[in-house]
Amino acid sequence: MFHRAILIALLVMLAAPLAQAQDQSFAAFVNALWLDARAKGITRATFDTAMRGLTPDQRVIKATQRQPEYGKPVGDYINALASPRRIQTGLAKAKDQARPLEAVEKKYGVERWILVALWGMETDYGAAKDKWDVFRSLATLAYVKYRHPYFRNELIVAMGIMQTNNYPREQMVSSWAGAMGQSQFMPSNVVTYAVTFSGQGRPDLWSNVPDVLASTANYLHKAKWRPGLPWGFEVSLPNGFDTMKSRASFAEWTRLGVRRADGKPFPRDAADIGEAVLFFPSGIKGPAFIVTGNFLVLKDYNNSDAYAIAVGHLADRLHGGLPFRAAWPKDDRPLSRDLRIALQKRLATLGYKVAEFEGHIDFDIRDYIRAEQKKNGMVPDGNPTIALLEKIGVPVR
Structure with missing residues (x-):
């Protein structure tokens, strides 16, 4: 003692x-x-x-180490967020807010189902309060x-x-990282995008739902959301399809035998649509998607592929869409942020043009991955894996 x-x-x-x-x-x-x-x-x-009496919050520092969208298989993450309960609640909320949603839709050109889905994703339709x-x-x-x-x-x-x-x-309350209100806007986004849709004099993103919906729509509108263009959709590929092909017009995808999983036709091409991208979020063993520029707008809101798919899928389900047809692989383990950064740095040393080293795997990076997968006798699906890192000399332990 x-x-x-x-x-x-x-x-x-x-x-x-x-x-x-x-x-x-x-x-x-x-x-x-x-x-x-x-x-x-x-x-x-x-x-x-603002600052009187403040001390550093160790809980916030620990929270920086959490990466929820990378700690589980992509399919599990998406299905948990676009859950049956969230679909049912979203339908009820859309009915309750039908009038402001109609007005917001008309003013900003952003479909209501996307707005409701983002609202549900960020704060469970306002039920998850800033603390x-x-x-x-x-x-x-x-x-x-x-x-x-x-x-x-x-x-x-x-x-x-x-x-x-x-x-x-x-x-002045927020998430642990400073995102405020039911739209979870960072302060700079509040200044740039928050609007007073209800005419109360100042935006209220904490308790005024029309302000929340209109501010979210204003964000997407300014990020170049294109009305009427799907974010993307699940597709099926013909036998023997060369997955090195990653970008094309809708007409070209049709000629190549790519089909929407729901049986609907591709949208018509237009000058302002740009290319549609073939995307395997869990690799060749999981669902395949064709995604559009609106998918990139959703990533502007939250720079995560899994998040953007979850928002888009929840919006589709709210609008009567069906569950995914292909099964998500259960052994899918997305790379940690540190490994994604290591991959980016290795690709840069191999001569590829890498724009940033923050661990975001954009579609250019996925094309570089395809090239390295092909060199190493792997299926070129653009999905970063431990096996690829080992092939190209990235330490994984």
Whole structure:
């Protein structure tokens, strides 16, 4: 007991200087932040209201390590989000909000089912309430320089939102990463896209559903959503199809024998549609999709392929669409963010043009993967796997 007491005392003695050092470091961060905030028009009163008494939130730091869309098979992730309960609730919500949805649809040219699906995906139609102090969350991320300087800038923008709109301090709540309201807009998105559709003078993304729906539609509209164009659809491929082919017009896909799984015809090509992309989110063993520019708009909202498919599929189900025809493979394990970044860096050393090293596997990267898969005798489906990484010399352990 005596030795244990000594050990505990030593640990307490060691912890105290560390905590004091962190307090001093955070205080220095706050002092430097004030200079930047003041330069961007934030008053001292607003700054003090936002930052008074804040300390770094260790829960936020731990949350940066979670990657829900990469921790399970893609099919499991999508089916959990586009669940039967969420479909039924979405249909009821669409009926309740029929009038504002009709007006929003007319003004912004974004189909109501996509808006309802995004609403359901982000906050379960408003049932999932924001619980985090937006200023503490953003200050924590800015302090540890997570994706620096993005969260530092978002923190100052959040102060501006409170100052401009005279929101009470207690209303400034968010997700752990600072996304606010039923639309889960980051502060800069609130400034750019939030609208007052109900005529109440200032946008209310926390409790005013017409504002939420209109702001979401405004976001998609400004991101170049094309009305009437599907986000994509499941397809079937003819026997012997060369999966190195990844981009074509709808007419060309038809000539190549690619068919929609639901039996419907492809949309008509138009000058502003661009190419439609063949996409295997879980590899050749899973469902195949043709996706359009509207799929990229959904990824602009949340840069995740699995998320965009889930939103699109939920919207389709709300509009009477059927479940996926092909089965999702149960052994599908998407790469971690670290491995995706390692893959991007390896592709760059192999001579491919890689735009960023944040772990986002876009369709250009998937074409590079196809080329490397073909070189190594693998099926060129564009899906990154551990087997591919091992073939091209990326350490996986």
